[in-house]
Amino acid sequence: MNVWIAIGVTALGCYAVKLLGLLVPAGVLDRPLVKRLAALLPVALLAALTAQQTFAEGRVPVLDARAAGLVAAAVALLLRAPFLLVVGVAVVVTAGVRAVGA
Numbered sequence: 001m002n003v004w005i006a007i008g009v010t011a012l013g014c015y016a017v018k019l020l021g022l023l024v025p026a027g028v029l030d031r032p033l034v035k036r037l038a039a040l041l042p043v044a045l046l047a048a049l050t051a052q053q054t055f056a057e058g059r060v061p062v063l064d065a066r067a068a069g070l071v072a073a074a075v076a077l078l079l080r081a082p083f084l085l086v087v088g089v090a091v092v093v094t095a096g097v098r099a100v101g102a
Contacts, residue, residue, distance in 0.1 A: 069094030 028034060054066045072093035076086040 065094045065097035068097045 050070070054070050055061055055063065069090040073086050073090035076089045081089070
């Protein structure tokens, strides 16, 4: 498949999803279940993406330096560190573990 065809299909798909979202009646969006799902779904998707990127290499599960960085970031978050510091701690720990050779 040509790359530009894939880009065009993706763009049309994104537009269609956006249009469908705009066509949903306001009464549906005011339901408590829909509000709760709208609040929790992005968090769940981000957690799933983080887990997949941290603990998998293709289709093979792995446990490497990325896991150490994620644990360090979680500890920094528990200590209420600012976001940039959390990212910095994760980067430094991941790089340190990779440099040691684990």
